[in-house]
Amino acid sequence: MRVLLAGATGTIGSALVPRLLAAGHEVLGLTRSDGGARRLAAAGAEPVRAGIMDADELLTALDGRAADAVIHQATSITGMPMFHRSLYATDALREQGTANLLRAAALVGARRFVTQSFYLGYGYRDLGTEPVTEDRPFAALTGHRGTDRHMRSLRANEEQVLGTPGIDGIALRYGMFYGPEPMTRQLADQVRRGLLPVFRPSGITSPIHIHDAAAAAVAALERGRPGQAYNICDDEPVEFASYLRALAASVGAAPPRALPAWVLSVAPYLKAFMVTSRIRLSNAKAERELGWRPDYPSIHEGLRTL
Numbered sequence: 323m324r325v326l327l328a329g330a331t332g333t334i335g336s337a338l339v340p341r342l343l344a345a346g347h348e349v350l351g352l353t354r355s356d357g358g359a360r361r362l363a364a365a366g367a368e369p370v371r372a373g374i375m376d377a378d379e380l381l382t383a384l385d386g387r388a389a390d391a392v393i394h395q396a397t398s399i400t401g402m403p404m405f406h407r408s409l410y411a412t413d414a415l416r417e418q419g420t421a422n423l424l425r426a427a428a429l430v431g432a433r434r435f436v437t438q439s440f441y442l443g444y445g446y447r448d449l450g451t452e453p454v455t456e457d458r459p460f461a462a463l464t465g466h467r468g469t470d471r472h473m474r475s476l477r478a479n480e481e482q483v484l485g486t487p488g489i490d491g492i493a494l495r496y497g498m499f500y501g502p503e504p505m506t507r508q509l510a511d512q513v514r515r516g517l518l519p520v521f522r523p524s525g526i527t528s529p530i531h532i533h534d535a536a537a538a539a540v541a542a543l544e545r546g547r548p549g550q551a552y553n554i555c556d557d558e559p560v561e562f563a564s565y566l567r568a569l570a571a572s573v574g575a576a577p578p579r580a581l582p583a584w585v586l587s588v589a590p591y592l593k594a595f596m597v598t599s600r601i602r603l604s605n606a607k608a609e610r611e612l613g614w615r616p617d618y619p620s621i622h623e624g625l626r627t628l
């Protein structure tokens with residue numbers, strides 16, 4: 323397939339471009355920068371210079387081009403998000419950015435559309451001990467301004483992609499990315515310097531190695547069922563405290579000290595993510611329907627790739 327890829331230069335896009343090409347697809351990679359365009363061309367993709375927040379710019383850059391599918395992997399997260407506002411640009415990419423990319427899909431004649439979603443759409447809360455499947459609806463709004471804004475954008479992203487007539491839409495509800503990628507490197511650096519404690523009590527996350535996340539996007543492009551969402555995570559949900567201890571061990575750092583979770587009240591997003599959320603995601607549907615399995619079934623295998 324000829325694939326228009328938004329976020330082609332990013333963390334996941336950089337892992338995805340070579341996989342798409344190796345699977346025999348062609349890639350039209352969106353980027354806003356000259357450097358991004360050079361990197362995409364060097365990787366074997368065809369660069370297209372445009373952002374996705376400006377519909378006119380996007381549609382003008384794509385005028386006269388054709389594609390069979392669109393993959394939306396654009397996010398805008400700089401460093402570990404501490405505050406809710408750290409996510410607002412990404413929220414916008416999931417609402418307006420997705421709307422603009424759907425217009426782009428119509429322009430280039432693409433019918434298939436795979437979008438990046440996020441497991442915290444199920445809610446920044448404790449979902450108990452049972453595996454969370456795609457049958458569980460995304461959480462209702464709670465009246466909290468910050469989390470409600472993220473929830474609205476996660477919903478808007480999926481509703482647009484799964485509900486647009488004439489579009490075969492698929493949403494990938496990724497767990498927490500880790501691996502040879504910026505956020506993991508930043509955490510590893512902080513753990514090494516003794517700057518990042520673990521918090522008690524600890525939340526539970528469902529990790530996904532960045533290479534497995536990219537492989538799932540290729541599988542969804544080729545085999546995903548239109549109108550479906552898939553949880554994409556490894557086989558072992560893990561406490562954040564255990565993750566940070568394993569990360570410390572993998573980079574030869576001393577075990578992080580433990581601090582009470584209330585200390586994190588100064589960083590409300592981080593607290594909602596690392597303390598309040600306890601989500602054990604099930605990847606059974608993705609394995610069953612996409613023919614995909616994580617190469618790194620837990621962080622214990624995945625952290626060796628750092």
Ligand SMILES: NC(=O)c1ccc[n+]([C@@H]2O[C@H](COP(=O)([O-])OP(=O)(O)OC[C@H]3O[C@@H](n4cnc5c(N)ncnc54)[C@H](OP(=O)(O)O)[C@@H]3O)[C@@H](O)[C@H]2O)c1
Pocket residue numbers: 328329330331332333334335352353354355358372373374375395396397398399400401415440496497498499500503504505506
């Ligand atoms: N599930 C998760 O845990 C999760 C999800 C997302 C991100 N993260 C983490 O957050 C960190 C940062 O990742 P990231 O992907 O946000 O940043 P990134 O790696 O810097 O990549 C952002 C990508 O989105 C594109 N982009 C941003 N704004 C755009 C716009 N207005 N129009 C078109 N494209 C746009 C960028 O393209 P150009 O700059 O080339 O235009 C780039 O390709 C990483 O460590 C990542 O693992 C984690």
